[in-house]
């Protein structure tokens with residue numbers, strides 16, 4: 001099978017592989033928008049894996065087995081603020097999460113109904129990111145795909161409000 005039709009790694013593994021290679025000096029193309037890095041996640045991961053195989057194969061093995069590098073809170077903000085995530089996506093994710101027992105977080109803010117709905121959808125995305133990322137991709141496709149961003153990535157209008165220090169998303 002052609003590698004581009006069948007990603008060798010899961011998204012989590014692709015992210016970890018890129019980060020491990022970058023810690024040894026591997027570089028992706030600089031100065032692109034976040035969406036570009038997200039789209040190229042698996043292609044970049046193949047180059048990163050090749051880079052690691054040549055220099056430190058044990059590091060590749062460790063990366064493939066490592067935990068998710070982007071924390072759920074941050075991932076949920078990035079996914080829902082891309083502009084690709086639509087109201088239809090919000091409905092799909094919320095319905096699917098609720099069917100699995102996800103509790104919609106109560107809102108004590110005087111928000112408009114649609115803002116509350118969006119907040120709840122963001123929480124549902126975070127839920128799937130943590131519990132079942134494959135299912136999230138099945139629900140909303142490539143919109144669920146995130147790359148860790150290099151320092152050189154262009155910034156976008158919407159800051160990620162879910163980012164914390166232990167998250168390795170690059171922002």
Ligand SMILES: [Zn+2]
Nearest residue numbers: 074163167169
């Ligand atoms: Zn983050």
